[in-house]
Amino acid sequence: MTVPVPGMMAGNAPLAIICGGGSLPGAVATQVSDSGRRVVLFAVRGWAEPAVVSAFPHHWVDLGRYGAFHRLMEAEGCRDVVFIGTILRPSLRQIRFDWPTLRELPRIVRAFKGGDDHMLSSFSSILAEDGYRIVGAHEVAPDILVGEGTFGRCEPSGRDRTDIALALDLLHAISPFDVGQACVTADRHVLAIEAAEGTDGVLERLVALRESGRICVPRGVGVLVKAPKAEQNQRFDLPTIGPQTIAGVARAGLAGLAVAAGATIIAEPQKVIAEADAAGIFVIGVRAPVAAAA
Amino acid sequence: MTVPVPGMMAGNAPLAIICGGGSLPGAVATQVSDSGRRVVLFAVRGWAEPAVVSAFPHHWVDLGRYGAFHRLMEAEGCRDVVFIGTILRPSLRQIRFDWPTLRELPRIVRAFKGGDDHMLSSFSSILAEDGYRIVGAHEVAPDILVGEGTFGRCEPSGRDRTDIALALDLLHAISPFDVGQACVTADRHVLAIEAAEGTDGVLERLVALRESGRICVPRGVGVLVKAPKAEQNQRFDLPTIGPQTIAGVARAGLAGLAVAAGATIIAEPQKVIAEADAAGIFVIGVRAPVAAAA
Numbered sequence: 114m115t116v117p118v119p120g121m122m123a124g125n126a127p128l129a130i131i132c133g134g135g136s137l138p139g140a141v142a143t144q145v146s147d148s149g150r151r152v153v154l155f156a157v158r159g160w161a162e163p164a165v166v167s168a169f170p171h172h173w174v175d176l177g178r179y180g181a182f183h184r185l186m187e188a189e190g191c192r193d194v195v196f197i198g199t200i201l202r203p204s205l206r207q208i209r210f211d212w213p214t215l216r217e218l219p220r221i222v223r224a225f226k227g228g229d230d231h232m233l234s235s236f237s238s239i240l241a242e243d244g245y246r247i248v249g250a251h252e253v254a255p256d257i258l259v260g261e262g263t264f265g266r267c268e269p270s271g272r273d274r275t276d277i278a279l280a281l282d283l284l285h286a287i288s289p290f291d292v293g294q295a296c297v298t299a300d301r302h303v304l305a306i307e308a309a310e311g312t313d314g315v316l317e318r319l320v321a322l323r324e325s326g327r328i329c330v331p332r333g334v335g336v337l338v339k340a341p342k343a344e345q346n347q348r349f350d351l352p353t354i355g356p357q358t359i360a361g362v363a364r365a366g367l368a369g370l371a372v373a374a375g376a377t378i379i380a381e382p383q384k385v386i387a388e389a390d391a392a393g394i395f396v397i398g399v400r401a402p403v404a405a406a407a
Numbered sequence: 408m409t410v411p412v413p414g415m416m417a418g419n420a421p422l423a424i425i426c427g428g429g430s431l432p433g434a435v436a437t438q439v440s441d442s443g444r445r446v447v448l449f450a451v452r453g454w455a456e457p458a459v460v461s462a463f464p465h466h467w468v469d470l471g472r473y474g475a476f477h478r479l480m481e482a483e484g485c486r487d488v489v490f491i492g493t494i495l496r497p498s499l500r501q502i503r504f505d506w507p508t509l510r511e512l513p514r515i516v517r518a519f520k521g522g523d524d525h526m527l528s529s530f531s532s533i534l535a536e537d538g539y540r541i542v543g544a545h546e547v548a549p550d551i552l553v554g555e556g557t558f559g560r561c562e563p564s565g566r567d568r569t570d571i572a573l574a575l576d577l578l579h580a581i582s583p584f585d586v587g588q589a590c591v592t593a594d595r596h597v598l599a600i601e602a603a604e605g606t607d608g609v610l611e612r613l614v615a616l617r618e619s620g621r622i623c624v625p626r627g628v629g630v631l632v633k634a635p636k637a638e639q640n641q642r643f644d645l646p647t648i649g650p651q652t653i654a655g656v657a658r659a660g661l662a663g664l665a666v667a668a669g670a671t672i673i674a675e676p677q678k679v680i681a682e683a684d685a686a687g688i689f690v691i692g693v694r695a696p697v698a699a700a701a
Contacts, residue, residue: 279584286580290573292597303586306600309622310612318604318612328603 127151128253129191129245132161132171133198137250137257137353137380139165141197144254153189155182161198183243194240197250250378251351259354259398261374265386267395269369273336275301277371280338281401288342294352297367299335304328312339316361323366332366340373340401354396355380356388363392374398421445422547423485423539426455426465431544431551431647431674432491433459438548447483449476477537488534491544544672545645553648553692555668559680561689563663567630569595571665574632575695582636588646591661593629598622606633610655617660626660634667634695648690649674650682657686668692 132138154171276298293307426432448465570592587601
């Protein structure tokens with residue numbers, strides 16, 4: 114009688130990890146490998162970082178070359194696919210298409226209209242039609258999700274908690290619009306709402322607004338809050354935080370960072386905690402109304 | 408028998424115009440003067456522009472010096488007050504208070520918490536308690552409001568109208584949060600939502616996001632949409648557009664600008680039309696769900 118080994122489902126086929134930018138693909142690959150399952154990384158040229166993917170079996174792939182990707186998937190015997198890391202919305206003109214991709218072009222063009230969810234969902238349905246199964250990074254590497262409660266030694270004050278609640282309500286209200294997943298509130302005032310600029314862009318803007326005198330809340334007041342959209346496909350597009358988020362929050366002069374517990378990915382958690390403690394800012398996982406709806 | 412002269416209500420008392428920055432205070436003062444009513448401008452030091460206020464009887468006043476303002480109001484015999492022009496949310500520390508203001512300090516401090524509506528409403532209630540009547544700029548100078556339909560010769564396309572509808576829905580959703588009054592949508596995608604940075608800040612950000620490749624919609628696609636908040640006090644805080652808005656929309660590479668008809672102030676309309684036509688962008692006043700709720 115064979116005992117099932119965790120991570121050995123799907124007939125021991127290796128897990129395909131499509132890798133965008135950042136360190137997170139490496140963290141997921143390490144966790145999955147450590148659980149005993151083989152991984153094959155598909156590093157997206159222009160986004161994935163060579164230093165991150167080189168530690169694992171990997172292939173470089175190009176956006177718009179689905180045919181080549183499909184042949185590699187078959188050669189490796191992969192059935193399950195994880196999609197992880199940042200891929201900024203590319204321009205259609207930046208992509209050189211191969212023939213199998215061109216056959217899918219009407220669907221791909223539709224994917225480039227509308228919001229990010231739409232683009233990812235379309236890509237996902239193309240994979241599903243070819244018999245692949247999309248799995249969430251948090252399903253194969255559960256430790257990458259933020260839990261409830263504070264990380265490190267700083268705690269949010271009562272005022273911070275009021276700002277967090279306001280921000281969660283705002284994110285919930287804009288959730289149907291397939292827009293950013295972050296906003297900044299300070300002393301019951303909304304300072305910034307994320308859209309195409311991304312979270313780092315929001316934090317840089319706060320630094321500039323403070324320097325120009327456009328916002329006057331003192332340093333150490335205000336929170337960055339991130340939560341997934343209600344309709345967000347949690348399989349491949351959860352909000353993510355890491356050490357660079359902490360550095361941005363500190364530069365922006367905020368008190369801390371709150372994220373939806375159970376629905377936010379954390380990269381390099383030990384480094385996040387050390388840098389948050391050093392900067393004197395709190396990091397907390399909270400129950401988000403938005404996450405509950407997802 | 409005396410025939411009532413338009414603009415001569417309130418016993419022919421001069422209209423007090425509290426002037427922030429920009430050219431709009433001058434436009435309002437001209438319209439009111441032309442209607443036969445005397446005006447006295449109270450130019451807020453640090454915000455009002457000397458070239459704008461110098462053409463009219465005026466006094467320079469300081470934030471935090473309500474006592475001095477109150478004495479001038481009584482000396483001039485003013486009862487009605489219009490509040491117009493930009494005053495960026497000041498820091499409490501930037502303000503040197505006089506005694507009558509210090510007596511009101513608890514209320515003023517509360518006014519500095521929460522959003523802009525709250526701050527303006529608190530100031531308004533202090534004026535009301537002293538027997539002054541706050542009137543909207545559009546009540547004394549109705550020509551400054553945008554009407555329904557297009558200005559100039561460019562018309563929005565079907566795609567633009569879809570983007571306008573999406574943006575109006577989004578502004579309606581964030582309306583309860585006392586936040587910005589503008590957003591940018593392009594090809595059914597939300598590119599930017601205004602908060603503390605203001606509309607000019609949003610448009611500058613789009614230029615930078617386009618240069619960095621972060622947004623890829625072609626030039627000539629997308630709209631800037633402005634609408635008042637549902638709870639907005641239309642007496643002193645309506646969204647405003649002017650020639651600099653047109654210049655910003657053109658630099659951001661958008662197709663045009665849509666604003667809530669009957670609830671948006673337009674500064675220098677002839678120049679707005681000339682510059683929009685020269686840049687090939689449309690300007691349209693639309694019925695906004697947000698405005699209807701106000």
